[in-house]
Amino acid sequence: MIRYALTRVALLLLGLLVASVLIFLTLRVLPGDVAQMIAGTNGSPEQVEALREEMGLNEPLLTQYLDWISGVLTGDLGTSLVTGSSVAAELAEKAQVTVPLGLMSLTVALVISIPLGVLSAMRRGRADGTALSVGAQALAAVPVIWAGMMLVVVFAVWLGWLPAQGFPRSGWDTPWLAVRSLLLPALTIGVVEGAMLLRFVRSATLQAVGQDFVRTAAAKGLTRDTALIRHGLPTVGLSVITVLGLQVAGIIVGAVVIEQLFTLPGIGRMLVADVGARDLPKVQGELLVLTGFVLVVGFLVDLTHRILDPRQREAA
Amino acid sequence: MFRRTALAAAALLAAGALTLSACTADPSTTPTATGTPDPNAEITVGLVLEPTNLDIRHTSGAALEQVLIDNIYQGLVTRTQDNEIVDALATGHTVSDDGLTYTFTLASGVTFHNGEDLTVDDVVDSLTAVKDDDTIIGHADFAGVDSIAADGDDTVVITLTEPNQNFLFTLTGPAGLVFKSGDKTDLQTAANGTGPFTLVNWTQGDSIEFARNDEYWGDKAGVAGVVLQYIPDFTAGVNAALDGTLDVLTAVDPTLAPQLDEAGGFTLTNGKTTDKGTLAFNNKKAPLDDARVREALRLAIDHQALVDTVGAGTTLFGPIPELDPGYEDLSDVAPYDPAKAKELLADAGVEDLELTLTIPSFYGTTIPTVLVSDFNEIGVTLTVQSVEFATWLEDVYTNHDYDLSYVLHVEPRDFGNFANPDYYFGYDNPEVQSLYAEALATVDPDASADLLAEAARIVAEDDAADWLYNGQTITAVGDGISGFPQDSINSRLNLAGVAVSSE
Numbered sequence: 001m002i003r004y005a006l007t008r009v010a011l012l013l014l015g016l017l018v019a020s021v022l023i024f025l026t027l028r029v030l031p032g033d034v035a036q037m038i039a040g041t042n043g044s045p046e047q048v049e050a051l052r053e054e055m056g057l058n059e060p061l062l063t064q065y066l067d068w069i070s071g072v073l074t075g076d077l078g079t080s081l082v083t084g085s086s087v088a089a090e091l092a093e094k095a096q097v098t099v100p101l102g103l104m105s106l107t108v109a110l111v112i113s114i115p116l117g118v119l120s121a122m123r124r125g126r127a128d129g130t131a132l133s134v135g136a137q138a139l140a141a142v143p144v145i146w147a148g149m150m151l152v153v154v155f156a157v158w159l160g161w162l163p164a165q166g167f168p169r170s171g172w173d174t175p176w177l178a179v180r181s182l183l184l185p186a187l188t189i190g191v192v193e194g195a196m197l198l199r200f201v202r203s204a205t206l207q208a209v210g211q212d213f214v215r216t217a218a219a220k221g222l223t224r225d226t227a228l229i230r231h232g233l234p235t236v237g238l239s240v241i242t243v244l245g246l247q248v249a250g251i252i253v254g255a256v257v258i259e260q261l262f263t264l265p266g267i268g269r270m271l272v273a274d275v276g277a278r279d280l281p282k283v284q285g286e287l288l289v290l291t292g293f294v295l296v297v298g299f300l301v302d303l304t305h306r307i308l309d310p311r312q313r314e315a316a
Numbered sequence: 317m318f319r320r321t322a323l324a325a326a327a328l329l330a331a332g333a334l335t336l337s338a339c340t341a342d343p344s345t346t347p348t349a350t351g352t353p354d355p356n357a358e359i360t361v362g363l364v365l366e367p368t369n370l371d372i373r374h375t376s377g378a379a380l381e382q383v384l385i386d387n388i389y390q391g392l393v394t395r396t397q398d399n400e401i402v403d404a405l406a407t408g409h410t411v412s413d414d415g416l417t418y419t420f421t422l423a424s425g426v427t428f429h430n431g432e433d434l435t436v437d438d439v440v441d442s443l444t445a446v447k448d449d450d451t452i453i454g455h456a457d458f459a460g461v462d463s464i465a466a467d468g469d470d471t472v473v474i475t476l477t478e479p480n481q482n483f484l485f486t487l488t489g490p491a492g493l494v495f496k497s498g499d500k501t502d503l504q505t506a507a508n509g510t511g512p513f514t515l516v517n518w519t520q521g522d523s524i525e526f527a528r529n530d531e532y533w534g535d536k537a538g539v540a541g542v543v544l545q546y547i548p549d550f551t552a553g554v555n556a557a558l559d560g561t562l563d564v565l566t567a568v569d570p571t572l573a574p575q576l577d578e579a580g581g582f583t584l585t586n587g588k589t590t591d592k593g594t595l596a597f598n599n600k601k602a603p604l605d606d607a608r609v610r611e612a613l614r615l616a617i618d619h620q621a622l623v624d625t626v627g628a629g630t631t632l633f634g635p636i637p638e639l640d641p642g643y644e645d646l647s648d649v650a651p652y653d654p655a656k657a658k659e660l661l662a663d664a665g666v667e668d669l670e671l672t673l674t675i676p677s678f679y680g681t682t683i684p685t686v687l688v689s690d691f692n693e694i695g696v697t698l699t700v701q702s703v704e705f706a707t708w709l710e711d712v713y714t715n716h717d718y719d720l721s722y723v724l725h726v727e728p729r730d731f732g733n734f735a736n737p738d739y740y741f742g743y744d745n746p747e748v749q750s751l752y753a754e755a756l757a758t759v760d761p762d763a764s765a766d767l768l769a770e771a772a773r774i775v776a777e778d779d780a781a782d783w784l785y786n787g788q789t790i791t792a793v794g795d796g797i798s799g800f801p802q803d804s805i806n807s808r809l810n811l812a813g814v815a816v817s818s819e
Contacts (some may be wrong), residue, residue, distance in 0.1 A: 169519065
């Protein structure tokens with residue numbers, strides 16, 4: 001087990017290193033640079049060149065990469081070329097919006113998908129089961145942005161129950177206002193992700209129904225549903241944990257779109273703005289942290305899975 | 317681009333009751349407020365474009381000037397909504413007959429936000445820095461400045477090496493702003509100006525907060541505080557206005573304006589701007605180096621129909637808009653005439669012309685769609701290439717690698733771009749260049765404007781570009797709010813006169 005964990009940690013670090021190179025290089029492919037953005041359409045070519053020199057954009061790529069990565073290794077994610085602020089500090093500030101948004105979305109997704117997924121499997125072949133399954137399929141196909149628009153129109157514009165956009169300037173000092181402003185965005189991501197997860201839970205449950213141990217339990221006199229709930233669901237839970245690892249990436253992508261739509265000052269919106277401004281050191285830092293986060297979640301999921309599922313340990 | 321269109325479409329479909337009619341804003345309506353003004357009121361104003369940082373000395377951009385000049389920072393002079401130059405920190409100014417010596421008398425009792433007094437040396441040092449430091453915005457406009465000196469405690473004298481009709485106007489921009497000498501404020505995130513508001517907070521990607529400067533030397537601001545809320549998405553902005561988050565929404569998308577109009581609670585104002593929706597032709601690249609081809613393209617565009625589709629604005633057939641000196645109606649130069657356009661193309665020996673339009677993605681699809689269809693009528697195939705602004709800056713602006721491009725040029729008095737052969741238009745006409753130089757050097761404003769008008773006509777007749785429209789901005793002003801500026805607000809948003817009535 002320890003050996004397995006160490007191998008996975010080594011792979012994780014290697015993954016991060018590869019990601020850092022990829023992030024660095026792919027961003028360099030983008031045309032345009034921050035010096036040009038700052039000088040705007042009134043700046044002279046000399047002014048742009050002076051800015052470029054000052055910002056170190058004329059250094060060879062390898063030097064730029066080594067500068068950046070050596071900073072990262074010592075815990076310095078760099079500073080923004082546009083605002084001069086620390087990338088780590090800005091990430092920490094914006095995470096106060098994005099992390100709660102992610103957790104709320106995940107909660108919504110789980111609350112929707114697990115009971116309804118199991119129900120839809122147990123009611124397979126009946127009208128309500130089919131309706132649930134078809135409904136989930138349709139919802140899973142809905143673009144997050146469309147779902148968001150619909151929820152805004154209904155709950156913010158028509159009913160006026162929740163704010164259509166923004167995050168309170170007082171932040172979490174006014175917790176209720178902060179939660180209220182995240183409800184619609186979290187619901188948007190949660191419903192769409194939940195619909196995808198629901199379909200997964202359903203098929204995992206159906207698979208569990210066919211397992212020998214569930215049939216054995218049923219043969220011993222339990223009803224099919226009870227046998228499924230008592231013996232089948234733990235295996236469903238394991239599969240769900242695996243998929244949750246992937247969902248985290250989905251939620252981050254969803255947050256980028258949704259933060260734009262709801263004008264939430266989170267990591268997603270910061271990322272879009274920074275790419276637009278070609279503030280590459282900042283984008284690099286942000287992407288590396290996000291990639292690291294997804295990789296760590298994947299690692300934890302694998303580890304949990306291994307601890308919880310005795311079959312995997314035996315196989316090894 | 318796609319995202320915004322999808323959003324707009326979603327909002328339109330969902331709202332159901334929405335009509336797709338053009339904007340119904342009545343330009344003559346000015347919001348009025350009854351009741352007594354509440355000096356403790358705070359307002360939230362929705363804006364689209366956020367500044368990248370607050371360092372107005374080193375960062376260019378209309379978004380920065382729009383909110384910081386007049387409200388936070390001030391110069392000796394400033395400009396009104398109609399682009400007239402008026403005194404700000406100066407109580408008066410004179411220009412010598414030869415146009416070389418500018419004398420400003422400084423207002424007394426002016427203090428900076430940190431409590432320090434404004435001195436004549438602060439003015440001299442601020443302006444000298446622009447002249448000496450090439451990284452400061454406006455440095456190039458100070459090229460003709462010979463000296464900047466104090467005369468006593470309250471007079472500043474600036475001398476030029478040659479007359480410059482635009483010099484006073486330059487002083488109304490970032491180059492003319494006055495900062496405290498030796499001030500250590502980090503201008504990227506904080507401010508220390510002399511204006512009627514102080515900067516309380518800037519949350520990047522979200523909002524900027526102002527509070528009334530109670531120590532202000534002039535008339536104090538009418539509201540206790542202002543929150544400038546940045547909402548880049550037009551639909552999200554309208555939603556925020558409808559759900560009561562915003563008291564005022566600027567830059568309302570014309571297609572969404574009816575939604576605010578019908579909901580009530582807002583008065584829509586239509587404001588003039590110097591925004592020129594410019595269809596740039598790469599004058600140096602074949603076949604656009606042939607004036608007949610450029611003229612054909614202009615004649616193929618039904619400008620009035622385009623303005624109707626955009627939903628706000630007026631037609632503009634030359635490089636100078638109504639609010640700038642030298643404007644004249646040039647509609648006779650490029651009347652809609654597709655038949656003649658076809659003849660011109662045939663004349664130029666151009667068949668099956670294929671052109672690419674490079675357009676920054678935030679401008680959406682409305683204008684490209686109209687152009688594709690208009691050009692199609694005369695047998696020209698237009699491919700639309702929508703790119704990020706950073707890409708546009710590199711490809712089009714710097715490398716001049718394009719056929720046609722579309723940009724809304726918002727700066728006032730930017731006719732000089734057509735007198736600069738190195739600008740991305742690639743338009744090079746010595747006659748225009750000499751007329752422009754003469755206009756700048758002419759001391760009498762009226763004579764200078766006449767010269768500009770003459771140069772502008774030549775540029776229009778040369779079809780150096782096409783001016784699709786002169787933009788207007790729609791602002792939704794909440795009930796009870798008075799004094800909100802109406803014109804030129806995308807370059808200046810002076811909020812000192814805004815008041816909220818208590819009802």
